[in-house]
Amino acid sequence: MLLTATLVGRLPTAMAPLALLLAARADHAGTTLGALLAALYALCGAVSQPLLGRAVDRRRLASVALAAATVAGIAFAALAVVGIGRYPVLSGALVALAGFATPPLEAGLRAMWPRLVAPQDQQATFALDATAQEVVYVAGPTLTTVLCQLLSPAAALTGCAVLGLAGTALVASRRPARALSPVRRKAHWTGPLRSPGVLVLLGSATLLGASLGSFNVYALAAADRHGTGWLAGALPAALSLGSLVGGIIWARLAHSVPADHLLRTISVRFAAPFALFLLTPEPALAVAAAVLPGLFLAPWFATAFRQGDRLAPQGTATEAAAWLVAVISLGGAAGTALAGQLSAAGPVAVAALTLASAVAAALALALRR
Template structure:
């Protein structure tokens, strides 16, 4: 039996009842996260005169955001309409205080703890909106590609705002987008939804599910390899005497990812999630290996753009796999664990890449990343279909 069938169109997804009413404001709210890292970095740096303090602020926000799965648990239990506005208003208030009052690291931590889980919440909405149809995979792909575009465009918007006005204004825009987007999103009827949870609930939530733990390990290792590649791109550009070219190569990866997401969703895929993940990770491994032999930055950009075709589909498959192995009342939280695993893996990969680049060369870093991804692809391919759900 074929593993793919023709999928519905993106128009079919957007024409679902309440889809545009929910998705458009959600994108506005999520754009705030695309603006936030650079605007926070430069706001704190300009306020304190210290890049080390600014870097610490970004790191603290990131670490505090690891609370996202537990906020998603509250969303699952009490509904988006009751939880997200409180979080968004609190986070935005902290960001505005940082922008115009004091660059206090405690405030940065508070902003991170209150950051609303908008991405996982929108994926939860897609599950409801596509219920009874075959459009969920298409919707997830649209969501992943849109998010990729937001994180490509966000830094560009910040650059313009800092150049024309100031970093605090850019940070204020991030705060404003978060509040307006969240409040507009929760006016949608689907955001009233809650899921009945068992009377007794394990503190670790869906992490007790073996199938989800397997997916998270795969995502962490894969993210480590991809993050390693990003830093090797920067190292290669630096050694070539064109450090700014790293931004163009990374943009090429993002373009490849968005294209891959659009192409992936043209079909409905019926093979097990392990088969798809193994194939996509293998594409990334091959791309990193090819990158290690790239003779110049132009070729490196082309190679990494081709490898990037697998990135967005990999997240789509991961979200679908998490839905498959977790019960309905834990799916928003499970979705946030995918992102959390990705962030943790990226941090580990960045640390490893720094050591490799300092002690060897970016070429060896690409090859190490390729080897890591090849190993995890092989391990995933050996997961038997009956275990996919467990």
């Protein structure tokens, strides 16, 4: 129940970017403004997550998340009423507010698992969590498209408000979310960042996010190269499918080696298949190849968040998980921006960036344990 409620509460993070793009187009404000607002929403959400995570560590998830979801819901509802095109400055302020008030459900839940699940079941639990997040990124855009087609983009923005608040309220109603933080003390101002292991993990996560962001641009470049528009959506979908399958398999496996060794091994296996895209394979082969790195994506997330909980200083588990969420998003944005600059040189150049980012993520873990 707790995982399901969290997924519902996180739907706005996958719905809002597309809803803002479609709302801007419907208001004749242009795709450029919609893209800027979508980027602003993601950036503000990434910046606020560690701050909200720290608040959860010092208080409780229910109160912090519910307050944030209420603010975000009001901002989304106001956007639906005001519109995007008529008052762009006001729209930007509301989008920023909605992003900053993104409730820390993902980090909060992952910080709770070690307290709720027996040690022997934690690997399977983290794998299930990492696999289930694919549902958010499939259902969110789909629901947004349906609402826009049947009703309007304003209805999609209203849906962000309703679903975010409803899911967060369900999470807040559960006893684990209402429990006080197990360590209620004044933490060091650097929080989990004073742990060298956490810093290494965050660096690797940033590079992994960059590889994911650049791969989306690769999909567009490859689609243009082959003249097959469907490839732009099929490649990221194949990566997600691989992640779904890999997460299910990972949850059923038993591992006796330490988590840090597992993470290094997974990172290498995630990076290696991206070398195939330097060969500019035909569309069907490219889709099949995209499944291969995806098989190790959910296991990477599951192991990284579990390791982050172990490495974080006492009383900073939620903030550490929030930092992981944030740097993956920021890395994705940086990878997308850099790949966009390289896209004029063709898909091979973008594929090289994707491979380099994934390899660097593995090296960061290998060189500094």
